[in-house]
Structures are given as C-alpha cells and as structure tokens.
Amino acid sequence: MINVEQTVWSPSSWKSKPAAQGVNYPDEKHLEKVLSKIKTLPPLVTPSEIERLRHHLGAVQRNEAFLLHAGDCAESFDACTHENISAKLGLILSFSLILIWGARVPVVRIGRIAGQYAKPRSSTMEKIGDREVLSFRGDNVNGLDPDDRTPDPERLLSAYFHSTTTLNYVRGLLTSGFASLDHPRDWSLSHVRSPALRTEFEGITEGLADALDFSKTIGANVGGNRLDYGQGGGRGVLDEVELYTRYVSQSIPSLTLPSSRLMLPYEESLTRSFPIPSSPSPSTRPEAHYNTSAHFLWVGDRTRQLDGAHIEYFRGIRNPIGVKVGPSLGAEELVALLEVLNPERESGRVTLITRYGAGKIENHLPGHIQAVQKSGHPVIWICDPMHGNTLTSTSGLKTRNFGTIISELTSCIRIHSSNNSRLQGVSLEFTGELNEEGFSVTECLGGSMGLSEEELGLRYQTFCDPRLNFEQSLDVAFLISNHFKK
Numbered sequence: 001m002i003n004v005e006q007t008v009w010s011p012s013s014w015k016s017k018p019a020a021q022g023v024n025y026p027d028e029k030h031l032e033k034v035l036s037k038i039k040t041l042p043p044l045v046t047p048s049e050i051e052r053l054r055h056h057l058g059a060v061q062r063n064e065a066f067l068l069h070a071g072d073c074a075e076s077f078d079a080c081t082h083e084n085i086s087a088k089l090g091l092i093l094s095f096s097l098i099l100i101w102g103a104r105v106p107v108v109r110i111g112r113i114a115g116q117y118a119k120p121r122s123s124t125m126e127k128i129g130d131r132e133v134l135s136f137r138g139d140n141v142n143g144l145d146p147d148d149r150t151p152d153p154e155r156l157l158s159a160y161f162h163s164t165t166t167l168n169y170v171r172g173l174l175t176s177g178f179a180s181l182d183h184p185r186d187w188s189l190s191h192v193r194s195p196a197l198r199t200e201f202e203g204i205t206e207g208l209a210d211a212l213d214f215s216k217t218i219g220a221n222v223g224g225n226r227l228d229y230g231q232g233g234g235r236g237v238l239d240e241v242e243l244y245t246r247y248v249s250q251s252i253p254s255l256t257l258p259s260s261r262l263m264l265p266y267e268e269s270l271t272r273s274f275p276i277p278s279s280p281s282p283s284t285r286p287e288a289h290y291n292t293s294a295h296f297l298w299v300g301d302r303t304r305q306l307d308g309a310h311i312e313y314f315r316g317i318r319n320p321i322g323v324k325v326g327p328s329l330g331a332e333e334l335v336a337l338l339e340v341l342n343p344e345r346e347s348g349r350v351t352l353i354t355r356y357g358a359g360k361i362e363n364h365l366p367g368h369i370q371a372v373q374k375s376g377h378p379v380i381w382i383c384d385p386m387h388g389n390t391l392t393s394t395s396g397l398k399t400r401n402f403g404t405i406i407s408e409l410t411s412c413i414r415i416h417s418s419n420n421s422r423l424q425g426v427s428l429e430f431t432g433e434l435n436e437e438g439f440s441v442t443e444c445l446g447g448s449m450g451l452s453e454e455e456l457g458l459r460y461q462t463f464c465d466p467r468l469n470f471e472q473s474l475d476v477a478f479l480i481s482n483h484f485k486k
C-alpha cells in the first residue's frame with residue numbers, strides 16, 4: 001500500500017508540488033494581471049450541470065449507459081467557426097445514435113471541445129527551416145507563426161472567450177433543434193461518400209423514423225425529438241440533449257522538459273466555491289470547489305504523478321475527473337491514485353481512460369482491472385485506442401492506423417469480459433471537419449474508405465494529433481454497436 005502524505009487543499013495548493021510540463025511566461029506581472037481579470041469573469045459551466053454529469057456518470061459506472069468522450073486533440077482559435085462546431089456536434093450525435101440504436105444503450109457524451117487549446121509537446125524547442133524556436137504550445141500559450149512563440153498571457157483570456165463562444169453556440173444549436181431525431185440528416189451524412197456506410201446509417205435513421213412515428217401514433221411520448229439517456233428507471237427522457245465539455249487540465253506528454261505549470265493557473269482562476277446544488281436543505285448546504293471552466297477534466301498519462309501538482313489540484317475539485325492510464329502505471333500506484341482522488345468512493349467521480357497500445361494492452365489491463373476490483377473502488381473503464389498507437393508515416397506525418405486502433409479496442413472489450421468487468425466507454429480523437437470542397441480530413445490510415453499512406457497528405461489538417469475522420473468514426477461506432485447488440 002502506497003501512502004501519500006496530504007496537506008490542506010486549496011485552489012492554489014498545487015503550487016507547492018512539482019508540476020510536470022508548463023509554460024515560462026517572461027512577464028509574471030502580466031500573467032497575474034490576466035489571471036485577476038479571469039477571476040472576475042463568470043463561470044463557463046454551472047455547479048448544477050457538473051452535478052448532473054456526476055449523476056449520469058454514476059449510471060455509466062453501474063453499466064446503465066455508455067460514455068462517449070471525443071473531439072479534437074487540440075482546438076485552435078481559427079477553427080472556432082460555425083461549420084466546425086456544427087460538424088463536431090453532428091459527428092458526436094451520429095456516433096451516439098449508432099450506439100443507441102444498435103446496442104440499445106443510452107449514451108453520455110463528453111466533448112473535447114470549448115477549451116482544449118493546449119498542445120502537447122515533447123520538447124521545449126523545435127526546428128523550423130534552419131531556425132531553432134520555442135515549440136508551439138497551443139493557441140492559449142503562443143502562436144503558430146515562428147515569430148510569435150513567446151508565451152503571451154493575453155492568450156489565456158482569448159482562450160476563455162473562444163471557449164465561451166463555442167459553448168454558447170453548442171448550447172444554442174442544442175436548444176434550437178439541431179439534434180432533432182426527426183431530421184438526423186441535418187447533422188449527419190451529408191458528405192459521406194461511401195455507399196455501404198450511407199446504406200447502413202440510413203437503415204438506422206429509417207428504423208428510427210418508423211419508431212418515432214409509431215410512438216406518436218399510439219400517443220406515447222418517447223421524447224420525440226430528444227435523445228434518450230435512459231434516465232429515470234429506463235423510461236424517462238431528458239428534456240434536452242446534453243453534451244458536456246471537457247478541458248485538458250494537463251495532457252502534455254514530456255520526456256525532456258523541466259516541469260512547470262501549464263494551465264493550472266488558468267484553472268485555479270476559474271475554480272469557485274459554491275453550495276452543492278443537490279444538498280437536501282439550502283440552509284445546511286455544504287460548499288464545494290468546482291472547476292467552472294468545464295464539466296469534466298482529465299489528467300494526461302505523463303502528468304498524473306501521485307505527488308504532483310495535477311493530482312493535488314484534482315483531489316480538491318468536485319467535478320468528475322478522468323485519469324489516463326498507460327503502461328508505465330503500476331497497479332499499486334493506480335489504487336493509490338484512486339485513494340487520493342476518490343477517498344469517499346463515489347460512483348461516477350473517476351473515469352479511467354486506458355491507453356496502452358495494441359501490442360501492450362494484454363500485459364497491463366488485466367492487472368489493472370484486478371487491482372481495482374480488489375480495492376473495491378467504483379470506476380468507469382473507458383478505452384482510448386488512439387494514444388498508444390501513434391506512428392510516423394514514411395513521409396514524416398504523425399498518423400494512426402485504423403486497424404491498430406480497432407485491435408486495441410477489441411482486445412479491451414475482450415479482456416474486460418474475461419476479467420468479470422465491462423468496457424463502459426470510449427475516448428476518441430475524431431473530427432467531422434471538412435475542407436472547402438466538402439471532403440473529410442485524411443489523418444489516420446485505413447478504415448472502410450481504405451485511406452492509404454499516399455493519401456495522408458491530401459487533407460492533413462490537424463493542429464495536434466491525427467484524428468479519425470467522419471467515415472472512420474462511424475466505422476468505429478458500428479463496430480462497438482454490433483459488439484454490444486443484444
């Protein structure tokens with residue numbers, strides 16, 4: 001049993017711990033000024049929404065729903081457009097519709113959206129032509145232009161406002177019928193060229209139209225144009241489609257960098273104390289600290305050190321949190337992390353996002369499952385089949401192979417069932433983004449469209465890690481849905 005010494009938590013107590021990865025701002029006073037401004041700005045999300053997500057994640061933990069966690073590796077300010085936001089939302093909805101319809105399982109959606117601007121880097125410097133410049137760290141830190149690499153605190157404020165704009169538009173789309181199941185074609189398929197995929201998806205939307213028609217005819221209100229979360233005894237339907245945002249607290253994989261604090265100062269400035277909304281009596285409501293920049297936060301595989309700043313920060317906030325679990329995490333350390341992050345053993349509080357790599361999962365996942373089972377900790381197990389399977393193409397592009405992604409995913413499902421456990425969700429980097437001619441991005445190899453190495457360069461648009469495109473993502477959705485089909 002690993003024991004961790006703990007001191008009193010506060011939104012800034014992370015500062016007393018070593019923080020892996022970070023940014024050195026040349027002008028600390030400027031940084032402080034920006035952070036003081038952010039401290040006065042309103043929350044991006046509310047405690048009630050965060051509590052609702054905790055509740056939904058509790059259902060996932062009890063195998064009553066499936067978790068989809070997906071979006072970009074890193075967003076950019078320039079990509080904050082009507083087209084990109086609606087394409088991302090459309091893909092998230094299409095993906096979950098396939099699962100809901102095929103596997104008959106409610107889907108809880110968490111988007112990697114509205115705040116994910118930091119870019120993971122393994123080195124402080126990079127070579128551009130014959131120049132050595134500071135690495136580009138994402139739009140909330142510095143600029144892509146090699147002459148704009150000095151970290152600028154104003155970018156944190158800009159990140160706040162881009163997140164707000166994105167979230168505002170997502171909320172607007174969702175409350176004005178964008179996700180209506182009466183017209184799924186409005187948010188799906190308009191650009192899918194593969195006839196097989198089109199036929200398969202249209203089969204679902206036609207079946208769904210029939211089901212909705214039937215229930216309207218018999219007068220049963222199944223929610224009509226709402227997506228079902230299976231709330232309330234399996235019969236209820238939520239009043240609106242909900243989508244939760246997720247903000248990368250720290251996901252910077254670093255092999256060489258001296259550690260420092262990446263976005264923790266920003267998160268601290270959006271950490272606010274509120275009464276817990278679900279408490280029984282308003283007069284006795286205890287207060288808790290919420291990170292109000294996003295509903296769900298996660299910590300990267302290289303920044304989840306037991307005695308590090310990120311875990312220290314995470315242990316004190318009430319948001320549900322995710323922890324990336326890779327091959328370097330020992331089973332004992334995993335249980336020690338759970339003790340620190342969820343001492344009360346609350347359902348829905350911790351999601352373990354496993355990402356070993358297709359060739360390594362067999363060696364690590366069984367031991368992790370068994371250790372967690374022995375500890376009695378309630379966790380959600382989800383598979384990230386992307387981050388352990390990144391490779392460089394012969395032309396030097398960072399890519400991932402669809403077949404390898406599927407291999408880790410299917411091994412994960414199998415290993416869970418043979419260990420008396422169950423895969424409860426998936427974490428993907430995907431995008432519904434199109435180029436001007438309406439073609440999907442070409443960042444990952446393979447899939448039903450058989451994307452080849454030669455085609456990779458055609459529409460390689462990622463700002464960060466390679467993402468599955470619309471068609472490849474639907475391939476994954478059908479695979480999961482067929483697997484869980486009752």
Ligand code: PEP
Pocket residue numbers: 073120251252253299300301302324355387465
């Ligand atoms: C990510 O999800 O973008 C990421 C960097 O993850 P990991 O920490 O698991 O490598």
Ligand code: MN
Pocket residue numbers: 073074387429464465
């Ligand atoms: Mn990534």
